[in-house]
Amino acid sequence: MRKSSGESLRKINNILHRDLGYFFAALIIAYSLSGIALNHVDDWNPDFIISKEEIKLNESYQKNDITPDLIKDFSAKVGENGYRLYDFPSSRQVKIYYKDATLMVNLQNGEALYEKISRRPLFYQVNVLHRNSVAWWKWISDVFAITLIIMTITGILMLRGSKGLSGRGKWLIAAGFVPPLIAIVIQQL
Amino acid sequence: MHCSRTFSRFYQAIIFVLLAFVSGCRPSQEPAPQEKTGEKKIGVLLLNHGSRSERWRQNLIELEKNVSEKVLSIEGIDGIQTVFMEHASPSIADGLKAFDREGHSDIIVIPIFLTIGSHMFDDIPTIIGMKENPASMEKLKLENIERYIPKAKTHLAPPLDFSNILKTNALRRTLALSKNTGEEGVVLVGYGSTTFDAQWTELFENVGTYVCKKSGISDFSTAWCGHIANYSPDSTAAAINRILEKNKRALVLPLLVSSSEQFQNEIIGGGIAVVSDHESRVQYKPDAILPDPDLEQWIVDAAEQYAAEIIKLSRTQEASDLD
Numbered sequence: 001m002r003k004s005s006g007e008s009l010r011k012i013n014n015i016l017h018r019d020l021g022y023f024f025a026a027l028i029i030a031y032s033l034s035g036i037a038l039n040h041v042d043d044w045n046p047d048f049i050i051s052k053e054e055i056k057l058n059e060s061y062q063k064n065d066i067t068p069d070l071i072k073d074f075s076a077k078v079g080e081n082g083y084r085l086y087d088f089p090s091s092r093q094v095k096i097y098y099k100d101a102t103l104m105v106n107l108q109n110g111e112a113l114y115e116k117i118s119r120r121p122l123f124y125q126v127n128v129l130h131r132n133s134v135a136w137w138k139w140i141s142d143v144f145a146i147t148l149i150i151m152t153i154t155g156i157l158m159l160r161g162s163k164g165l166s167g168r169g170k171w172l173i174a175a176g177f178v179p180p181l182i183a184i185v186i187q188q189l
Numbered sequence: 190m191h192c193s194r195t196f197s198r199f200y201q202a203i204i205f206v207l208l209a210f211v212s213g214c215r216p217s218q219e220p221a222p223q224e225k226t227g228e229k230k231i232g233v234l235l236l237n238h239g240s241r242s243e244r245w246r247q248n249l250i251e252l253e254k255n256v257s258e259k260v261l262s263i264e265g266i267d268g269i270q271t272v273f274m275e276h277a278s279p280s281i282a283d284g285l286k287a288f289d290r291e292g293h294s295d296i297i298v299i300p301i302f303l304t305i306g307s308h309m310f311d312d313i314p315t316i317i318g319m320k321e322n323p324a325s326m327e328k329l330k331l332e333n334i335e336r337y338i339p340k341a342k343t344h345l346a347p348p349l350d351f352s353n354i355l356k357t358n359a360l361r362r363t364l365a366l367s368k369n370t371g372e373e374g375v376v377l378v379g380y381g382s383t384t385f386d387a388q389w390t391e392l393f394e395n396v397g398t399y400v401c402k403k404s405g406i407s408d409f410s411t412a413w414c415g416h417i418a419n420y421s422p423d424s425t426a427a428a429i430n431r432i433l434e435k436n437k438r439a440l441v442l443p444l445l446v447s448s449s450e451q452f453q454n455e456i457i458g459g460g461i462a463v464v465s466d467h468e469s470r471v472q473y474k475p476d477a478i479l480p481d482p483d484l485e486q487w488i489v490d491a492a493e494q495y496a497a498e499i500i501k502l503s504r505t506q507e508a509s510d511l512d
Contacts, residue, residue: 042419047331050324085320089310090388100323117323124331133333 010157017154020147027129027144034130037123047127049118053078057110063091066107071096078103078114229295229503232268232288232341233260233492236281237301238308239273242449246277248479249301249447252488255480259489265496268293274308274316275334281316282337293341297495299488301446303478304350304392306382317343344499346491350392354483356399359442363400366440366472373472374408374432375400378425378457379444381413389413396444408435414445414456425460433470441473448477 037046055077061070071086075096080103086096089104096103101116132138156165156173163169235256237249253271260269268291272284279287288296298317302309307325315325318338329336349355363375377397382389390411397409412428414420425441432439441461443453453475461467478484 048324048327087310087320089305089385095310097320097322102323115324117327119327128331131331131333133331135333 013154013157017151017158020151020154024144024147024151028148030126030129031144033123034126037127038130045120047120047124049120051116051118053114053116055112055114057105057112059110061105061107061110063088063094063107066094074103074105074112077112229265229500230267230291230293231265231295231297231496231499232270232291232293233266234281234284234288234296234298235269235271235301235488236284236298236313237271237273237446239275239277240447240449240451241276242451245447245449246273248477249273252301252479252485256485256488260492263489263493263496265295265500266297266492274313275332280335281313282335285317285337285339285341285343289340295344295499296339296341297344297346297492297499299346299491300348301484302348303355303379303444303446304348305385305388306380307384309348310385314345317345319343319345344495346495349478349484349487352487354481354487355392355396355444355478357483358478358481359396359400359444360403362442362474362476363404363406363440366442366474367404367406368438368472370405372437373406373440374410374436374438375406376410376412376425376428376432376439376441377444378412378414378428378441378460380415381417382415383417386417393444406440408432412460414443414452414460420451420456422456422458422460422463425457426463429461429464429467429471433464437470439464439471441471443475443477445477447479448475453477 034046040046057074057077066086066088071083071094075081075083075098078101080096080098080101082098084097084099086094088094092106092108094105094107096105100118101114103112103114105112128134129137129141132141156169158164159169161167165173235249235253240246249271253269257269260266268288270279270284270287272279272281274281285296298313300309300313311320311322312325312328314320315322316329316334316336318336326336328334359375359377367373375397377393377400379389379393393411397411401407401409410428410431412418412424414422414425418424429439429441441457443457445452457473458475461471461473464471
């Protein structure tokens with residue numbers, strides 16, 4: 001009777017591990033991809049592709065020289081037919097706004113920077129989830145996190161014998177503690 | 190068999206709970222703003238960056254309390270609210286919607302920001318519908334910051350560097366930290382800006398020069414603690430070391446609007462901690478620009494000036510309509 005109850009619990013454990021694994025497979029991959037992307041946020045923009053093009057206008061201008069016609073001329077140089085708005089961050093600069101781009105012109109030296117923004121495919125979408133950009137997603141995210149804990153525990157308990165927790169499992173778990181402990185100790189020094 | 194039936198019920202229950210949850214998460218409908226009356230009804234929005242730190246938030250709430258009475262006594266103004274661009278509530282959209290619901294005709298947006306930066310120049314005008322900067326539009330969506338174009342007309346006031354507040358504030362705090370100005374140099378620590386680095390550098394040069402001239406201190410240096418410095422303490426540490434090469438002590442001054450554990454403690458405090466002999470050679474108080482009576486007066490003055498212009502324009506318009 002006792003053995004049968006143990007078997008039954010193990011069966012539930014294995015079913016839980018298997019089915020939760022299937023159900024959350026997509027989300028685990030999405031969060032892992034996004035995690036790698038966001039880890040390197042200082043080295044690249046994981047959300048957007050910002051293409052930059054430097055152009056030289058070969059002339060210097062004063063703020064008072066700037067007219068809508070001149071703005072159209074600047075825009076034509078970067079292939080923009082029209083503009084939405086322009087504004088002056090300082091008396092030395094004018095910024096022109098387009099649908100998905102901007103042109104910042106240094107009026108003193110005539111140097112201009114054209115920046116075009118577009119979403120980085122796949123990474124933008126997975127980052128939306130990881131950053132909880134949809135307000136209610138954080139609750140799903142919490143459920144997901146709890147589920148990962150359940151999956152880990154059920155995974156640990158899945159096998160018996162020399163390949164289970166009582167065998168190699170306990171040593172691998174102990175080894176898994178080492179990298180984070182080293183990092184924490186180094187941080188505290 | 191029994192096991193699989195139990196699981197089937199278990200999954201049904203999960204699906205039911207998820208459906209119920211998602212159906213309950215639809216955004217609520219905003220009531221339509223009231224129609225404007227003939228009279229000008231002006232609201233003042235005190236807008237700041239926002240932080241998860243309660244200490245940061247509290248300073249800004251205090252600021253609103255301290256200026257409310259004077260601002261609300263200005264002709265035409267009948268509402269004042271503090272709003273946060275991110276990391277705290279109420280948001281800018283919340284504030285604008287509230288003013289719309291109350292039927293305000295005009296909203297004076299007073300940004301409690303040091304100087305021009307991406308937030309000041311692009312993000313805030315985009316949030317309140319004055320601009321559509323493509324990068325800001327995308328960023329707002331990703332960071333779940335609501336954009337709201339109010340029915341009321343918005344008037345965006347300039348940041349703090351258009352006044353002398355930063356200079357007098359930095360001088361007052363420097364003198365409070367100082368033991369002997371002849372032996373000291375000042376380290377000004379600010380958020381910084383990648384896009385508007387020249388403007389930030391110029392502002393801090395001006396403040397540092399003013400502090401040195403008025404206090405008799407010979408040197409100052411500048412450090413950034415924001416995104417431009419990757420939120421690292423290194424810039425602070427380097428700026429302190431530059432001062433200590435020539436001076437006996439460094440006075441470290443955070444030129445940040447409010448205080449937060451992250452900036453004043455972890456980043457600036459972390460920069461100080463790695464400087465050798467910092468206990469005896471670095472003077473530091475993890476404070477901020479707020480509270481400052483001059484800043485409070487600046488808000489009152491800005492509100493008064495904008496309200497007067499709005500009313501004057503409205504009266505001119507009314508007179509020309511009558512003609």
